[in-house]
Amino acid sequence: MDLTLKVWRQKNREDKGGLETYKVTGILGHYSFLEMLDVMNEQLITQGKDPVAFDHDCREGICGTCSLYINGEAHGPDRKVTTCQLHMRMFNDGETIYIEPWRSAAMPVIKDLIVDRSSFDRIQQSGGFVSVNTSGNTQDANALPIPKMNADKAFDVAACIGCGACVATCKNSSAMLFVAAKVSQYAYLPQGQVERKQRVLNMVEQMDKEGFGNCTNTGACEIECPKGISIEYIAKMNREYLSASISSEE
Amino acid sequence: MSKGLSSSSVGRKVLMAVSGFFLMFFLMQHFVINLFSVISADLFNEVSHFMGTNGLVQFVLQPVLLVGVLFHLGMGIYLDVKNKAARPVKYAMDKPSENSNWMSRNMIITGIMVMLFLGLHFYDFWLPEIKDKFIDGKWDEPTKYFTHLQHKFQDLARIVIYCISFVFLSLHLLHGFQSAFQSAGFNHNKYTPTIRKLGNLYAIIIPAGFVFIALFHYFKQL
Missing domain, CATH: 1.10.1060.10 (Alpha-helical ferredoxin)
Structure with a gap:
């Protein structure tokens, strides 16, 4: 599928930032959302543009590193998933997707989609x-x-x-x-x-x-x-x- | 207690709940007394005269109620200002209706609408009562209450404003009732579903009852 992405770009904490529009092509339904962003970044690099910075680590839904406010919802439209477990089959060909960082005074944007948590x-x-006293005599937790x-x-x-x-x-x-x-x-x-x-x-x-x-x-x-x-x-x-x-x- | 409850977010939440419980209790007794006006003018006058002249009601409960109303309003506005400041940059695309209902997100709007109505309500009933008793010194007028109520409910514009205000009150209570329990720390698998149902009943029956009373007196005098 081909998508239009409205992505938040912000150079640093002090920068005001704004939404940029990117076209991304060749996305398959079984891609995770982060894989889609990888493809977008590859296409941006090919076009000579700066890739978009976003947080990610385990990519299996257990570390909590990936964030993203996708189309008006935290972690996108699916339920009980992190962004890395959100699949592109939740979206339609030709769709416009808004991708924004978490918004909170207590979690300021560091760069693009990365926030300081x-x-x-x-x-x-x-x-x-x-x-816990770590003197070596720690009780077995299962004994309680x-x-x-x-x-x-x-x-x-x-x-x-x-x-x-x-x-x-x-x-x-x-x-x-x-x-x-x-x-x-x-x-x-x-x-x-x-x-x-x-x-x-x-x-x-x-x-x-x-x-x-x-x-x-x-x-x-x-x-x-x-x-x-x-x-x-x-x-x-x-x-x-x-x-x-x-x-x-x- | 190391610090006052009002100094922490959780404490303020609990205080909002406590003042909410108090106001909901007051609203219910106000409704029951108003309902007497539909049943019998004499009964309504008798109960209103008791409430209007009883020392405990006038000099203890009335000031407590006033403080409760002002506290609930003031704290509500203060929390809303703080909450808005906690998100200085808004989302370009946001879909709050996907995960929460309108009533829960707009308590400040429905609350302020109810408070604006209270301004009119005080002007209509409370200020004349205060003037009668504390300025003119007329404490013993046991039959004036029903006449005063009828007089106010002759005005169609006033009836319309009253009815609209009670819709806002209902919207406020649809979230407020069960939310007060949650804020006070009461959330239990066994009881919370019942509390939610009771809250919905309270939020519909009490405002609808007030609307009925206003319409009853308006149409009776046509």
Whole structure:
């Protein structure tokens, strides 16, 4: 199929940027969206133009590196997929496709379609971990009994790959689904109990510092999340936060 | 508590929910009292006189209600401004209707429309009541309420504005009811589907009831 692409081009953080129109030809339905972009870049290079910069790594839907707001939706029109798992059979010959970077004050564009997602790293560093003594006497994790339901829920939220689709699709650029996933994954497990209160307080504080918006419960994030993480975990984070705010000694 | 709830995004969300719960509870009792006007003028006058002269209602609940309304409005606008600032560059192509409904995305619009209506509502009913009692010192007028209501509901333009406003209120509540539970941390596999259904019922029945009451008095006086 032949496509018309409206691609966001931006030299650097300071550049204002804008949409450029490119024609790309010879795309097959079984190409992934990123393979289509590879073909586009090959054609641009042949024409003597600069290729478009975009993020990608594993290309098998598990690393969360690829992003892209495609035709008005995070990761494009398919559900529960990352951009690398989005196939061109979802599009029609002759179609015009808009390709834009995530839009959020907390995730500024670095170049073209690449955004700086280090705000997620800083949130994670503020409490999204379990401190473990590495003296060599660490207990076998399997020795701790964990109810099946809790293990399942922790696993569901641990599936978050931190891609940022929740922020990109939220009309308020809120990161609450991401933070809720990271808070909940430890709150369900015995290993996460020691730092439970401080974790949620610190992570929410860091989220606010980064300049993300406020959740208004539109539910768009859970629809666009490639891992299908439910907003029931945002409610859980709210409970965790309230409880920690009231009972924390600091 | 290390910091006030209003200093964090999650805390502000919870406070919006709490003020929302309070306003929804108030709306329901307001509806029930208004419904008395359809049943009996005397009953409506009796209940309104009690509400208008009872010390607890006048000097405790009324100020709390006023603060609740102003807080919900002020915080709503503040959050909307912050949320818009969180995305300084908009998408050239955006399809929000693919993943969320109109009501959830436009709470600020429906909310401001309801608040504009409240301006008219205060002008119609609340300010004259305040003037009667606190400026003119007329506290004991047990039969004025029904007459005043009838007088206001003679005006077709006012009826039309009231009806349109209640459509906005309904749209606001269709998202607001269940959203308040979610914000307060209440999301449960077993109960949330029922809460959503109750929310839809509340958001349709209460505004439709207010519209019915306004139309009832208008057509009765034709």
